[in-house]
Amino acid sequence: MSIVLAVVVVVLVVVGGSAFFVLRSKKPKAMEVGTETETKPALKSPAGAPSLEGEEAGSKEPVISRGLDGSLPKSRSLLGSALARMRAKRALGEEFWVELEEALILSDLGLDLSVDLVESVRNKVYKEGVTATDAALEMLREEMIERLDHSNRDLNLGDAPPSVVLFVGVNGVGKTTSIGKLAALLSSEGKKVVVAAGDTFRAAAAEQLEMWAQRSDVQVVKGASGADPASVVFDAISHGAAVGADFVLADTAGRLQNRQNLMDELKKIRRVAEKASGTVTEVLLVLDATTGQNGLLQAQGFAEAASVTGVILTKLDGTAKGGVAFAIEDKLHIPIKFVGLGEGILDLVPFDPKAFVYEITGEVSQ
């Protein structure tokens, strides 16, 4: 408690003191809006395409600023070439390990975990007297798959249906889309699904969910915009129980894990959902594959507020590898359950550790 007080004091002193006495008279300048009308070629042609209207081809500014040479590769191809170089090497030198570590870092596994994995494989390689880089790489994959191997990735079912699945996560990770896809997946397996439009904050979130629901022919329970999300979820579960649904999938508004009041709201949603006539069997954290190390803080924050039971890793069809999900499973023991691979309704698939690891280490699983 003393820390909290101290922090409040510091904040007060700084904000109260300086904001309203010292700096009030000289507020930081807002961006000035220039009135001059700059003339600039409005046309932007894609790189390499012939430019129209005699626009000078050379007028394009250099794309890469200092330091990086012009050929910054995508991580995919970077990894590919790194691996090719590794293979070309006969001996397992220091450089091999550095490159391996960097390949993992580029996949967003995080520094600690990347160092740890490489270190661990390095020890094994030394012990077993392995000298070929291919073999060492294979050992890394085994190690990674091994670390992912202890989790139950099936959707938990409750004794008393409906099984309630809450979808949580920060803004823009794809919660609503994931619900639409999971609803389709479950109803294609003959399950009766009800979805709860628990995101009453974002404009048109309920409409978005309804459109997904139409595609897979499931029922949506929604409240008014700005309604209490907990009560919407409660109503949906009650409705689900009444119509004999197997699953109730509940959407929630995106929230950043450092927003205490919003996390409190989530706690309440979970609490109220527990009181309804189903069983909350899953709280799925939806995680965007492009997320960096903040993903760990997201997982921690949501796990604390809503006891997360699994991760849905979305947007894995882009160039991002989603390595932070590996870190989450490794450090926080929250299993990755599904991955999102596209915008189609069938693009949500069960997580496959082997494919994931091969994608991170640069080769497609057979």
Place this chain on the structure above:
Amino acid sequence: MFESLGGRLEDALSKIRGKARLSEADVELALREIRNALLEADVNLLVVRAITDRIREAAVGAMASRSLTPGQQVVKAVNDELINVLGGETFRITYESKPPTVILMAGLQGSGKTTTSAKLARYFKAQGRSPMLVGADLQRPAAVEQLKTLASQIQVPMFSEWTSPIEVAKAGVAEARRIGRDVVIIDTAGRLTVDAELMDEIAAISREVRPKYTFLVIDAMMGQDSVNTAKAFNDVLELDAIVLSKLDGDARGGAALSVKEVVGKPIAFASDGEKLDNFGPFHPDRMASRILGMGDVLTLIEQAERTMDEEVAERGAKKLMEGKFDLEDFLQQLRQVKKMGSLKGMLSMLPGVPKELRDVEIDDAELGKIEAMISSMTKKERSDPSIIDASRRARIAAGSGTTSANVSALIKQFKEMQKMMRSMGIGPASATKRRPKPRPSKKGRKNRR
């Protein structure tokens, strides 16, 4: 879980700061630490490499020079480099002489384009412009409805139709011209950079509407892939600037640094909250300070100005200065501060906060407890906590659902806090000349010495 980037850099640099002579090994060790610190903050590996190479160069120069404090010089080189990478001037927007000024929004799915578009429109409106929103995201279900709702919230006209993204964009600009709107913001569908078809589509939109500005929306929480994304969009669109979204999270925002380095385009705006007015021009120097852990007081102050009740805050600050700050004031201020967000978030914006304090887990729920305890006190107790005896304590504890020990702790802490403030030069004890004459200390305080 993480040490702050600033803290790590501080550690790395403290080892060489005072050295009169630097060995190459010293520098390499420090560079290694800097590399690790940047990587943990999600700065792209290749960007990290470029940055550390430049620092190495500067450091080698410092070693060769006959300076008495080569360590200091390296420290300075690091600071300069980081501010340099992020830095530059705040982006300035200019308008077409023949309106409308067209702005094209691009980005990955979920980066926050639709919300950012509306925020941008609101910003232009506040600048005295007459913006219009165009919903060309026909991909995501209900994206147009979302934009329509946001547009009506900020009372800005919005245009869309069920044709094709290119047609919508074109028709939108024509419509703006017709109804005399001078800024048009075109929201587009989120797209992956590997989706050639959609990347072609946005390039076609760009060719068709000839935007004056093309903004790429980047999520501040993004990891290593930020570089690929920025580069791929820059290749097909030639970006003018970046808009950073979700900066109110607790991500270090290394993506900002990466993107800036790779595409060499400024970060024009940043979005730091869910509300439509949580948005403004990006200040590179402030972000550099934040990444470096030097605090971001200006942002904190702006945040305070937005959310706090000015009068209450002013009253509190006045009392603080006069040394008359009691529990009643504390309660009021506490409620104000709570509105601003999490304590940890605010703490991260303050400069000079010791690393130990920065890393401490702060449970904001504690605030609720404190609030409850003070609320359970009488007015008299609030102004002079020394009258709180055992029976009052028990009453307060019962009223607030805490224990007597909690109440004693609070009072003790509050006294210590007052002492601390006095030692920090706040309050009458050390009043400076500029302030009115110090008032005689309160009796109660004197008694307690």
